[in-house]
Amino acid sequence: MVVAVQPPFPHPSGVRPPAIPPELVPRHVAIVMDGNGRWANQRGLPRTEGHRAGEAALMDVLAGCIEIGVEHISAYAFSTEN
16 A cells, blocks of 8 residues: 655644655665553553554554654554454
């Protein structure tokens, strides 16, 4: 699936990714999300809260990838195996 991407909004904290020379920016980044349910359980929260926190973290990473020019991003999440 190909999705058109628009530049991300600035992060609320104002933090920006480091300047990376174009030749060092990876073309493809793969992300395997793991531990969101455990994170929530350790804090006495429902697993769904862990999934919400994981989604927010993923959005931050995606925005950073887009900002530095990563062309392809794969994310593996919400699986019975993970």
